[in-house]
Protein backbone atom coordinates (compact mmCIF):
# COMPACT_ATOMS: atom_id res chain seq x y z
CA UNK A 355 0.00 0.00 0.00
CA UNK A 356 1.36 3.43 -0.85
CA UNK A 357 0.41 6.73 0.69
CA UNK A 358 2.64 9.73 0.54
CA UNK A 359 1.81 11.51 3.78
CA UNK A 360 0.73 9.01 6.42
CA UNK A 361 -2.34 7.49 8.03
CA UNK A 362 -5.30 9.34 9.55
CA UNK A 363 -7.93 7.71 11.77
CA UNK A 364 -11.25 9.58 11.74
CA UNK A 365 -14.28 8.72 13.86
CA UNK A 366 -17.74 9.34 12.40
CA UNK A 367 -16.15 9.47 8.93
CA UNK A 368 -19.29 8.36 7.09
CA UNK A 369 -21.07 11.71 6.82
CA UNK A 370 -20.98 15.42 7.59
CA UNK A 371 -17.73 16.94 8.82
CA UNK A 372 -16.12 13.52 9.30
CA UNK A 373 -16.51 12.60 5.64
CA UNK A 374 -15.35 16.01 4.47
CA UNK A 375 -12.30 15.81 6.76
CA UNK A 376 -11.53 12.41 5.20
CA UNK A 377 -11.80 13.94 1.70
CA UNK A 378 -9.55 16.90 2.55
CA UNK A 379 -6.92 14.71 4.23
CA UNK A 380 -7.20 12.25 1.33
CA UNK A 381 -6.50 15.10 -1.07
CA UNK A 382 -3.34 15.86 0.94
CA UNK A 383 -2.16 12.27 0.45
CA UNK A 384 -3.25 10.67 3.71
CA UNK A 385 -4.56 7.11 3.86
CA UNK A 386 -7.88 7.18 5.74
CA UNK A 387 -8.95 4.69 8.40
CA UNK A 388 -12.63 5.54 8.08
CA UNK A 389 -14.36 4.87 11.39
CA UNK A 390 -18.14 4.46 11.25
CA UNK A 391 -20.65 2.87 13.57
CA UNK A 392 -21.00 -0.23 11.36
CA UNK A 393 -18.66 -1.97 8.94
CA UNK A 394 -21.24 -1.50 6.16
CA UNK A 395 -21.30 2.27 6.66
CA UNK A 396 -17.50 2.37 6.72
CA UNK A 397 -17.21 0.22 3.58
CA UNK A 398 -19.61 2.55 1.80
CA UNK A 399 -17.49 5.51 2.97
CA UNK A 400 -14.29 3.95 1.62
CA UNK A 401 -16.02 3.20 -1.69
CA UNK A 402 -17.03 6.89 -1.95
CA UNK A 403 -13.51 8.04 -1.05
CA UNK A 404 -11.99 5.67 -3.60
CA UNK A 405 -14.40 6.90 -6.29
CA UNK A 406 -12.88 10.35 -5.68
CA UNK A 407 -9.35 8.98 -5.99
CA UNK A 408 -8.47 8.68 -2.28
CA UNK A 409 -7.27 5.62 -0.34
CA UNK A 410 -8.64 4.18 2.84
CA UNK A 411 -9.71 1.16 4.82
CA UNK A 412 -13.04 0.34 6.44
CA UNK A 413 -13.41 -0.29 10.17
CA UNK A 414 -16.43 -0.71 12.43
CA UNK A 415 -15.82 1.94 15.08
CA UNK A 416 -18.69 2.76 17.37
CA UNK A 417 -16.90 4.92 19.92
CA UNK A 418 -19.25 3.70 22.68
CA UNK A 419 -18.09 0.08 22.14
CA UNK A 420 -14.76 -0.75 23.71
CA UNK A 421 -14.50 -3.95 21.62
CA UNK A 422 -14.68 -1.91 18.38
CA UNK A 423 -11.94 0.43 19.58
CA UNK A 424 -9.74 -2.49 20.67
CA UNK A 425 -10.22 -4.13 17.26
CA UNK A 426 -9.12 -0.93 15.48
CA UNK A 427 -6.06 -0.69 17.76
CA UNK A 428 -5.17 -4.31 16.85
CA UNK A 429 -5.64 -3.61 13.15
CA UNK A 430 -3.37 -0.56 13.26
CA UNK A 431 -0.73 -2.48 15.18
CA UNK A 432 -0.92 -5.42 12.79
CA UNK A 433 -1.21 -3.62 9.45
CA UNK A 434 0.60 -0.31 9.94
CA UNK A 435 2.46 -0.43 13.29
CA UNK A 436 1.88 3.34 13.63
CA UNK A 437 -0.40 6.10 12.44
CA UNK A 438 -0.08 9.88 12.18
CA UNK A 439 -3.37 11.67 12.86
CA UNK A 440 -6.38 10.99 15.08
CA UNK A 441 -9.52 13.06 14.52
CA UNK A 442 -12.11 12.53 17.26
CA UNK A 443 -15.05 13.79 15.21
CA UNK A 444 -17.96 11.47 16.13
CA UNK A 445 -20.56 13.45 18.01
CA UNK A 446 -24.21 13.58 19.03
CA UNK A 447 -26.55 16.30 20.24
CA UNK A 448 -29.23 14.34 22.10
CA UNK A 449 -30.86 17.37 23.71
CA UNK A 450 -31.45 19.08 20.36
CA UNK A 451 -35.20 19.31 21.12
CA UNK A 452 -35.69 18.58 24.81
CA UNK A 453 -32.85 20.74 26.07
CA UNK A 454 -33.36 23.84 23.95
CA UNK A 455 -34.34 25.90 26.99
CA UNK A 456 -31.66 24.62 29.35
CA UNK A 457 -30.84 22.26 32.20
CA UNK A 458 -34.33 22.41 33.74
CA UNK A 459 -35.97 21.09 30.58
CA UNK A 460 -33.22 18.57 29.74
CA UNK A 461 -32.73 15.16 31.34
CA UNK A 462 -30.08 13.05 32.99
CA UNK A 463 -30.44 10.50 30.17
CA UNK A 464 -29.56 13.20 27.62
CA UNK A 465 -26.53 14.24 29.60
CA UNK A 466 -25.29 10.66 29.85
CA UNK A 467 -25.85 10.08 26.13
CA UNK A 468 -23.92 13.20 25.17
CA UNK A 469 -21.07 12.38 27.54
CA UNK A 470 -20.88 8.75 26.42
CA UNK A 471 -20.16 9.65 22.79
CA UNK A 472 -18.68 13.15 22.87
CA UNK A 473 -16.43 12.74 25.91
CA UNK A 474 -16.02 9.10 26.91
CA UNK A 475 -15.92 8.00 23.25
CA UNK A 476 -13.04 10.35 22.50
CA UNK A 477 -11.32 9.37 25.78
CA UNK A 478 -11.68 5.66 24.94
CA UNK A 479 -10.50 5.99 21.33
CA UNK A 480 -7.53 8.16 22.30
CA UNK A 481 -6.47 6.00 25.24
CA UNK A 482 -6.51 2.79 23.20
CA UNK A 483 -5.05 4.18 19.94
CA UNK A 484 -2.44 6.60 21.35
CA UNK A 485 0.17 3.84 21.85
CA UNK A 486 0.22 3.51 18.04
CA UNK A 487 0.26 7.24 17.28
CA UNK A 488 3.75 8.10 16.13
CA UNK A 489 5.88 10.60 18.03
CA UNK A 490 5.18 13.95 16.41
CA UNK A 491 1.59 12.93 15.55
CA UNK A 492 -1.56 15.03 15.84
CA UNK A 493 -4.84 14.66 17.72
CA UNK A 494 -7.81 16.87 16.86
CA UNK A 495 -10.87 16.84 19.10
CA UNK A 496 -13.84 18.25 17.22
CA UNK A 497 -15.42 20.44 19.85
CA UNK A 498 -17.80 23.38 19.69
CA UNK A 499 -18.10 27.02 20.59
CA UNK A 500 -21.11 25.83 22.61
CA UNK A 501 -18.66 24.31 25.10
CA UNK A 502 -16.88 27.60 25.73
CA UNK A 503 -16.88 28.31 29.49
CA UNK A 504 -16.09 31.95 28.78
CA UNK A 505 -19.29 32.41 26.76
CA UNK A 506 -21.72 29.82 28.11
CA UNK A 507 -25.39 29.88 27.11
CA UNK A 508 -28.42 28.08 28.54
CA UNK A 509 -29.75 25.91 25.69
CA UNK A 510 -28.61 22.35 24.88
CA UNK A 511 -26.78 21.85 28.20
CA UNK A 512 -25.93 18.17 27.69
CA UNK A 513 -24.18 18.96 24.42
CA UNK A 514 -22.47 22.04 25.86
CA UNK A 515 -21.20 20.23 28.97
CA UNK A 516 -19.90 17.31 26.88
CA UNK A 517 -17.89 19.69 24.68
CA UNK A 518 -16.52 21.61 27.68
CA UNK A 519 -15.38 18.27 29.08
CA UNK A 520 -13.89 17.31 25.70
CA UNK A 521 -11.86 20.52 25.86
CA UNK A 522 -10.55 19.44 29.26
CA UNK A 523 -9.56 16.13 27.70
CA UNK A 524 -7.64 18.08 25.04
CA UNK A 525 -5.75 20.10 27.64
CA UNK A 526 -4.78 17.17 29.84
CA UNK A 527 -3.76 15.00 26.86
CA UNK A 528 -1.64 17.81 25.45
CA UNK A 529 0.21 17.97 28.77
CA UNK A 530 0.82 14.22 28.83
CA UNK A 531 1.79 13.81 25.18
CA UNK A 532 4.13 16.78 24.85
CA UNK A 533 7.07 14.48 25.65
CA UNK A 534 6.25 12.59 22.42
CA UNK A 535 5.87 15.88 20.47
CA UNK A 536 2.21 15.03 19.80
CA UNK A 537 0.11 18.15 19.23
CA UNK A 538 -3.38 17.90 20.71
CA UNK A 539 -5.95 20.61 20.01
CA UNK A 540 -9.70 21.25 20.14
CA UNK A 541 -11.39 22.76 17.10
CA UNK A 542 -14.78 24.41 16.62
CA UNK A 543 -15.78 23.98 12.97
CA UNK A 544 -18.35 26.79 13.18
CA UNK A 545 -22.05 26.35 12.45
CA UNK A 546 -22.02 23.93 9.52
CA UNK A 547 -24.72 22.58 7.17
CA UNK A 548 -24.74 18.91 8.22
CA UNK A 549 -27.48 16.72 9.67
CA UNK A 550 -26.49 18.10 13.10
CA UNK A 551 -26.08 21.72 12.06
CA UNK A 552 -29.22 21.81 9.89
CA UNK A 553 -29.91 23.58 6.60
CA UNK A 554 -29.86 27.11 8.06
CA UNK A 555 -26.22 26.85 9.20
CA UNK A 556 -23.74 29.44 7.94
CA UNK A 557 -20.94 27.23 6.63
CA UNK A 558 -20.50 24.51 4.03
CA UNK A 559 -18.83 21.27 5.12
CA UNK A 560 -15.78 22.31 3.11
CA UNK A 561 -15.47 25.50 5.17
CA UNK A 562 -16.24 23.67 8.43
CA UNK A 563 -13.59 21.00 7.91
CA UNK A 564 -10.91 23.59 7.10
CA UNK A 565 -9.75 24.24 10.68
CA UNK A 566 -10.01 20.53 11.57
CA UNK A 567 -7.62 19.67 8.71
CA UNK A 568 -5.40 22.66 9.53
CA UNK A 569 -5.04 21.42 13.15
CA UNK A 570 -4.45 17.86 11.92
CA UNK A 571 -1.55 19.00 9.71
CA UNK A 572 0.13 21.63 11.91
CA UNK A 573 3.90 21.92 11.54
CA UNK A 574 6.06 20.32 14.27
CA UNK A 575 6.47 23.65 16.08
CA UNK A 576 2.70 24.25 16.01
CA UNK A 577 0.54 24.92 19.07
CA UNK A 578 -0.75 22.27 21.45
CA UNK A 579 -3.36 22.25 24.19
CA UNK A 580 -5.38 25.05 22.55
CA UNK A 581 -8.88 25.68 21.20
CA UNK A 582 -9.26 26.96 17.62
CA UNK A 583 -11.99 28.28 15.33
CA UNK A 584 -11.33 29.69 11.84
CA UNK A 585 -7.64 28.83 12.43
CA UNK A 586 -7.58 31.39 15.29
CA UNK A 587 -7.14 30.63 18.97
CA UNK A 588 -10.37 30.81 20.98
CA UNK A 589 -10.92 31.24 24.70
CA UNK A 590 -11.82 28.07 26.60
Ligand SMILES: NC(=O)c1ccc[n+]([C@@H]2O[C@H](COP(=O)([O-])OP(=O)(O)OC[C@H]3O[C@@H](n4cnc5c(N)ncnc54)[C@H](OP(=O)(O)O)[C@@H]3O)[C@@H](O)[C@H]2O)c1
Nearest residue numbers: 366370371391416417443444445498545546548549550551
Ligand atom coordinates in the same frame (compact mmCIF):
# COMPACT_ATOMS: atom_id res chain seq x y z
N1 LIG B 1 -22.49 20.90 12.32
C1 LIG B 1 -22.17 21.85 13.17
O1 LIG B 1 -22.66 23.00 13.06
C2 LIG B 1 -21.19 21.60 14.28
C3 LIG B 1 -20.78 22.69 15.06
C4 LIG B 1 -19.85 22.48 16.08
C5 LIG B 1 -19.33 21.21 16.29
N2 LIG B 1 -19.76 20.15 15.53
C6 LIG B 1 -19.19 18.84 15.81
O2 LIG B 1 -18.66 18.28 14.62
C7 LIG B 1 -18.68 16.85 14.72
C8 LIG B 1 -19.33 16.28 13.47
O3 LIG B 1 -20.67 16.77 13.42
P1 LIG B 1 -21.53 16.85 12.09
O4 LIG B 1 -22.10 18.19 12.03
O5 LIG B 1 -20.77 16.29 10.95
O6 LIG B 1 -22.72 15.86 12.54
P2 LIG B 1 -23.50 14.72 11.77
O7 LIG B 1 -23.66 15.04 10.35
O8 LIG B 1 -24.69 14.48 12.64
O9 LIG B 1 -22.50 13.48 11.88
C9 LIG B 1 -22.18 12.90 13.11
C10 LIG B 1 -21.26 11.75 12.86
O10 LIG B 1 -20.91 11.17 14.14
C11 LIG B 1 -21.17 9.77 14.05
N3 LIG B 1 -21.44 9.18 15.34
C12 LIG B 1 -22.39 9.49 16.25
N4 LIG B 1 -22.32 8.67 17.29
C13 LIG B 1 -21.29 7.82 17.04
C14 LIG B 1 -20.71 6.73 17.74
N5 LIG B 1 -21.20 6.30 18.92
N6 LIG B 1 -19.65 6.09 17.20
C15 LIG B 1 -19.16 6.49 16.01
N7 LIG B 1 -19.67 7.49 15.28
C16 LIG B 1 -20.74 8.14 15.80
C17 LIG B 1 -22.37 9.67 13.11
O11 LIG B 1 -22.53 8.34 12.68
P3 LIG B 1 -23.98 7.76 12.16
O12 LIG B 1 -24.10 8.15 10.73
O13 LIG B 1 -23.86 6.29 12.38
O14 LIG B 1 -25.03 8.38 13.04
C18 LIG B 1 -21.91 10.64 12.03
O15 LIG B 1 -20.94 10.04 11.21
C19 LIG B 1 -19.43 16.53 16.01
O16 LIG B 1 -18.51 16.24 17.03
C20 LIG B 1 -20.18 17.82 16.32
O17 LIG B 1 -20.45 17.97 17.68
C21 LIG B 1 -20.67 20.32 14.53
